Amino acid sequence: DSGIMGGSGSHEFMLESPNGEDQFVLCSHCGYQANTEKAVGVKPRIQELKDPENAPPLEKVHTPNIKTISDLMEFFGINRDQFVKSVAYLADGKLVLAAIRGDFEISETKLRNHLKAIKMEMAPEEVLLDKGYHPGFLSPIGINDPDISVVIDSSLGDGGLMVAGANEKDYHYKNVVPGRDFDNFTTIDIAEVREGDVCAQCGQGKLQIKRGIELGHTFKLGTKYTDENSMNVTYLDDQGKEQRVVMGCYGIGIERLMAAIVEKWHDENGIIWPVSIAPYDIYLIVIGKGEEEKNLGQKMYDTLSNDFEILWDDRSESPGVKFKDADLIGVPFRVVISTKLLKVNAVEVKVRETGEVFKSAPEEVSGKLIELKEKMRTSLR
Numbered sequence: 001d002s003g004i005m006g007g008s009g010s011h012e013f014m015l016e017s018p019n020g021e022d023q024f025v026l027c028s029h030c031g032y033q034a035n036t037e038k039a040v041g042v043k044p045r046i047q048e049l050k051d052p053e054n055a056p057p058l059e060k061v062h063t064p065n066i067k068t069i070s071d072l073m074e075f076f077g078i079n080r081d082q083f084v085k086s087v088a089y090l091a092d093g094k095l096v097l098a099a100i101r102g103d104f105e106i107s108e109t110k111l112r113n114h115l116k117a118i119k120m121e122m123a124p125e126e127v128l129l130d131k132g133y134h135p136g137f138l139s140p141i142g143i144n145d146p147d148i149s150v151v152i153d154s155s156l157g158d159g160g161l162m163v164a165g166a167n168e169k170d171y172h173y174k175n176v177v178p179g180r181d182f183d184n185f186t187t188i189d190i191a192e193v194r195e196g197d198v199c200a201q202c203g204q205g206k207l208q209i210k211r212g213i214e215l216g217h218t219f220k221l222g223t224k225y226t227d228e229n230s231m232n233v234t235y236l237d238d239q240g241k242e243q244r245v246v247m248g249c250y251g252i253g254i255e256r257l258m259a260a261i262v263e264k265w266h267d268e269n270g271i272i273w274p275v276s277i278a279p280y281d282i283y284l285i286v287i288g289k290g291e292e293e294k295n296l297g298q299k300m301y302d303t304l305s306n307d308f309e310i311l312w313d314d315r316s317e318s319p320g321v322k323f324k325d326a327d328l329i330g331v332p333f334r335v336v337i338s339t340k341l342l343k344v345n346a347v348e349v350k351v352r353e354t355g356e357v358f359k360s361a362p363e364e365v366s367g368k369l370i371e372l373k374e375k376m377r378t379s380l381r
Contacts, residue, residue, distance in 0.1 A: 010219045014212035015260045022214050025193055029205025037109035040189055041197030041207050043101075043155045046081050055161060056175040058141075064170045067136040069102050076163055076174065079103075084156060084164035084176060086138040088128055091117035095127065095148045099140050099164075101155035104191040111151060111190045132167075139164035140182040141173060150185040152178065157187060213260045214253060221247040271330030272353050275376045281308035282369070283331040285322050287338035296362065297337050300347065304335070304366055327352065332376070333369055 012035055014024050025039040026032070034040075066075050069083055076082075083102030088095065089111070096115060100106050112120045125135050131145065140150045141164055156162075162176040173181070199205040226233040226245040233245040265272045275281070282304055286297035297312070304310055311331055313322050319338075326334045334350040341347055346359040349369070353376065360368055 008220045008222050010217060012214050013216040013218075015215055015263070016210050016212045017260065017263045018211055019263065020211040020213040022212050024210055024212050026208045026210060027199040027202060027205035028208060030199060030202035032199050032201040032205070032207075036193060036209060037107060039193040039207065040200040041191075041193040042200050042203065043104070043191065043197075046079075046101075046160055055177050055180070058176060058181050059174050060166055061172050061174055062170060063172045066170075066172075072163060072172070078163065082160070082162050084139055084162050084178070086140065086165060088123035088133075088135075088138060089120050090123050090127065091115045091120045091149075095123060095131070096120075097138065097140060097143060097148055097150045098152070098190060099150070099156060099185070100153040100191060104153065104155055104194075106153070106190055107192045110188075114151065114186075114188050114190065115149070134165075134167065134169040137165035137167060137169060137171060139167060139173070139176075140185055141165075141176070142167060143182070143184060150182075151190060152185045152187055153190045154187055155191055213256050213263070215257055215260055216250060216252045218250040219248060221249060223247070266330070269324075270328035273330045273332060274380055275332045275373050276380055278330075278332050279309070280311040280331045281333060281373065282310045283326040283329065283334045284310050284312045285319070285326065285334065285336045286312075286314070287319050287336065288342075290339065292342060293337055293339060296342065296347075300335065300337065300362060300365070304369075307366060307370055326350075332373070335365065 012022075012024075014020075014022065014035075023036040025034050025036055025041075063072070063075060066072055069080055069085065072083060073080060081101055081103040084099050085102045085104075085106075086097055086099045087106055088097050089108075090096070091112065092115075096111075098106050098111055108120060128135055128138070131148070133143075140152065143150055156178045161174070162178070163172055163174050164176045165171075166173050193207055193209070195207065195209045197207045199207055223244045223246060225231055225247055234242045235245055237243050261274065261277065262271050265274055273279070284297065284301060284304075286293050301310055301312055311329075313325070315322070323334075330352055332352050334352065336348040336350075338348075341359070344359075345361055347362050347365055348357060348359055349365065350357045351372070
């Protein structure tokens with residue numbers, strides 16, 4: 001959905017993640033992909049009327065204290081897909097009635113895009129009552145008010161006898177035939193796709209709904225912002241003819257990119273930052289309070305700082321806490337200096353990604369880590 005950016009279309013770049021804030025649809029057969037706000041599925045047909053012209057006449061039925069689809073199913077003894085479900089909206093202040101088959105939900109994004117509305121919200125009850133219509137009993141039947149637009153979903157175009165509200169409190173109609181009993185509407189697809197719907201593109205695969213993180217978005221703006229009603233921007237082409245500037249734009253979600261990387265690069269102990277984007281390269285820990293340990297820690301920090309970004313954990317916490325936090329934060333390399341290691345003229349290095357631990361002479365650590373970091377960076381390509 002291009003939303004307020006407008007234009008002729010847009011493309012989202014999604015990473016599948018169970019923790020994602022967005023949803024998208026995949027076809028199991030042809031690879032069709034779309035955001036659920038735009039996706040289209042095949043709507044299964046219900047029993048059709050063999051002879052619509054001779055169908056039973058519309059009949060008003062008293063339905064006191066019955067408002068929900070479940071209550072109506074029990075009252076009329078029919079299935080959910082045999083109901084006309086209607087919802088009223090205010091789109092840029094204008095009243096719109098949207099109707100759909102009872103086994104589907106209305107996609108407000110599809111409806112808003114069709115109406116080209118900037119703002120759309122549920123119509124307040126008082127607005128409907130002022131018009132003489134009762135919430136909970138709405139339908140397109142009998143609505144001839146030029147101030148009300150009626151939009152119905154394509155799922156209602158091939159149904160049998162249905163039940164719909166009578167726009168009157170505690171009354172419904174049965175034997176409803178869309179097109180016969182109401183014809184004051186525009187028909188489009190305003191249905192949300194459902195898990196397992198047949199793909200409308202190939203007609204064979206089943207649609208799967210996945211959660212994901214939106215990493216980027218490109219917009220085909222066309223001349224929306226350069227036409228005579230906006231910035232009025234033109235240029236001369238190679239033939240000397242004036243042409244309208246065509247625009248496009250894109251956005252990259254930096255914070256979402258970081259979240260997406262953590263989704264992929266982690267284990268039970270915490271984050272595992274790839275070396276190419278890690279905020280720090282080395283997590284430095286000095287164990288021991290002696291001058292020799294402190295001096296070597298400072299020397300290692302100064303030396304390694306020439307080639308690496310270093311996070312020096314100088315908190316007064318136990319070694320175990322620091323080790324756990326090093327794994328949690330996920331800096332690629334952990335370098336440890338301790339009294340025990342000083343006795344063998346060594347420091348300890350742990351590679352966060354692989355868990356490999358090795359010892360090295362202090363003067364050789366920088367060269368080894370430069371080489372190891374480059375290998376790890378190359379492996380990401």
